[in-house]
Amino acid sequence: xxxxxxxxxxxxxxxxxxxxxxxxxxxxxxxxxxxxxxxxxxxxxxxxxxxxxxxxxxxxxxxxxxxxxxxxxxxxxxxxxxxxxxxxxxxxxxxxxxxxxxxxxxxxxxxxxxxxxxxxxxxxxxxxxxxxxxxxxxxxx
Numbered sequence: 001x002x003x004x005x006x007x008x009x010x011x012x013x014x015x016x017x018x019x020x021x022x023x024x025x026x027x028x029x030x031x032x033x034x035x036x037x038x039x040x041x042x043x044x045x046x047x048x049x050x051x052x053x054x055x056x057x058x059x060x061x062x063x064x065x066x067x068x069x070x071x072x073x074x075x076x077x078x079x080x081x082x083x084x085x086x087x088x089x090x091x092x093x094x095x096x097x098x099x100x101x102x103x104x105x106x107x108x109x110x111x112x113x114x115x116x117x118x119x120x121x122x123x124x125x126x127x128x129x130x131x132x133x134x135x136x137x138x139x140x141x
Contacts, residue, residue: 012054018079056099081109
C-alpha cells in the first residue's frame with residue numbers, strides 16, 4: 001500500500017482504513033514493535049496530504065488507539081458511519097459529499113455512538129453496584 005500511494009499519479013486520492021488495534025500491528029512473522037508499519041503509513045499519508053490538495057486519508061484511529069467493532073452494527077463503528085456517510089448522510093445542502101464533510105460526519109457520529117454506549121455501560125455498572133455485583137463492564141476510550 002505504501003508503494004502504491006507513493007507512486008500513484010491520480011490527482012484525487014481518498015484512502016480509508018479501519019484497522020482494529022492498528023497501533024499494535026506488526027509485519028507478518030515479527031513481534032518487534034520497530035516493525036510496526038502503522039506509524040510509517042500515517043507519515044506517508046501526512047506527506048502525501050501536504051504535497052497534494054487532492055489527497056485525503058480517513059483512519060479509524062490514531063496509531064496508539066483501537067478501533068472498536070460492535071456486532072449490532074455488523075462493522076467497526078468507523079466503517080458503519082463511513083458507509084452511511086457515503087450513502088448520503090454526509091451530503092451537504094446541495095447533495096455533495098466532500099472529503100471534509102465526510103470526515104466531520106464520521107468523526108462526530110463515531111464520538112456520539114461511543115458516548116451513548118458508555119452512558120449505557122455506566123447505567124449497567126450502577127445497577128450492578130446496587131446489587132453488590134463488582135464485575136463491572138469497561139468503558140470504551
